[in-house]
Amino acid sequence: MEELKKQEKNNQxxxxxxxxxxxxxxxxxxxxxxxxxxxQHDHYLYGTPxxxxxx
Numbered sequence: 001m002e003e004l005k006k007q008e009k010n011n012q013x014x015x016x017x018x019x020x021x022x023x024x025x026x027x028x029x030x031x032x033x034x035x036x037x038x039x040q041h042d043h044y045l046y047g048t049p050x051x052x053x054x055x
Contacts, residue, residue, distance in 0.1 A: 042048045
């Protein structure tokens with residue numbers, strides 16, 4: 001039981017540290033100045049009409 005608690009604590013500590021992929025993604029990020037790019041990506045990539053905002 002004690003060993004399980006140690007493993008769980010180590011996993012929690014490891015999850016707080018950025019891994020290699022997190023660092024790569026941070027290096028590749030750019031500010032495109034478009035606030036709805038993720039939601040309206042079809043509009044910006046393919047010229048489709050913008051989708052209505054869903055709340």
